[in-house]
Amino acid sequence: MRAANCLAALLLAALLGAAFAWPDSARADELRPVAISFTQLDENRWRLDWKQPVASPAARLAFPTPPDNCRMAGELVVRSGAAALIGGVEVECDGSVADRRIGARDLVVAGDALLRVVPLGRAVQTHRLTASEPEATIAGIPAAAQVWRSYFGLGVEHILEGWDHLLFVIALVLLVARGWTVVKAATAFTLAHSLTLAAVTFGYAGLPSRPVEALIALSIVFLAVELARGDGETLTRRLPWAVAFGFGLFHGFGFAGALREIGLPEGEVPAALVTFNLGVEAGQLLVIAAVLALRRVLQRVSPHAEPPAVRLAAYAIGITGSYWLFDRIIA
Structure with missing residues (x-):
């Protein structure tokens, strides 16, 4: 008994x-992971935008980490959204960002991040960043399975959480x-x-x-x-x-x-x-x-x-x- x-x-x-x-x-x-977008504007300039869900008004904006050959080239813009902080800045990169690492170590402490890399004239890349894998490598030619892996994991996560x-x-x-x-x-x-x-x-x-x-x-x-x-x-x-x-x-x-x-x-x-x-x-x-x-x-x-x-x-x-x-x- x-x-x-x-x-x-x-x-x-x-x-x-x-x-x-x-x-x-x-x-x-x-289901509110961090959303990060890295969009190419011209040969050397990119736009880095991100949305960080927050639980309290006192929360501070964290920053994603651009590739190591990129530097901030514009004014950082920060605004508040619905239960979120939204940041954006232009960056200038020396040469190609292919095979470079981009990450969100400070942003994935409490959850996942969904990263979209949007190069000019090439396919969009989608990466899912986690606390155990907070960085992704920007592919020269993205694998077709990237979107499938990322959104399959989000579906499993949503039903289980x-x-x-x-x-x-x-x-x-x-x-x-x-x-x-x-x-x-x-x-x-x-x-x-x-x-x-x-x-x-x-x-x-x-x-x-x-x-x-x-x-x-x-x-x-x-x-x-x-x-x-x-x-x-x-x-x-x-x-x-x-x-x-x-x-x-x-x-x-x-x-x-x-x-x-x-x-x-x-x-x-x-x-x-x-x-x-x-x-x-x-x-x-x-x-x-x-x-x-x-x-x-x-x-x-x-x-x-x-x-x-x-x-x-x-x-x-x-x-x-x-x-x-x-x-x-x-x-």
Whole structure:
């Protein structure tokens, strides 16, 4: 019985964590890495622009590091944006910047940075900088897979760090509880938010962020209520793919807001959208596999411990979703 209780605690740990992170998770839909753009103006002059998300008005602007053969050649311009500091400056470079290093060591302390290098007459390069790899090498001929790697990683990161989307997926797994049925429902969720994300990106649809965030929270509360009802028949158990698809349309507006913050590479928008969504799907499948595995172990070791563990998880998810719902309505 002691082992069963430990396993039940493991199952709940991932779900209850959100309940103790309300202040940080109330806007969990945001994906806001640092955005850096290095754009060539003529043979020797480049423009270095960057946006640094900040948590407080007292934050100071950090600086990216240009290639070592470049120097500042204009006035630094700094302005404040929505929860961000924005900097820009012209730099002059001696010779080619190909194979030179450009980085953001001071900017990636609290998160990732997305770097775009835009040379004249050549393809745009996209690099994802992290705390462990804060610099990138500017390629003379960029690899076609750069955008795919960068936006795939951003998609995985967004679903794993975005608690609102993550709790929806976890509640769906616990509610449906059948392997392939869950995968199909999660895929319907991905397909729906992919459609909305594409529609918003290309200007065919759009909704204000506040009602979108409230509807995302409402979707979590809806699944939590159904989960708390026990093993009885519910709409989601009858039509899991339909419920996942319907709510996925609204979650897509949230993903669109996240991508709007980081931007999409010119000329590579379709590739970025596809790989971002593939990353989201990969992250979802990891979460689904982990929750199903924990539940299967609990069923084998102590079947009697599973129903109360799932019910407690439903309450934790429902309370968290309700908090987000009220916070997003009245904030």
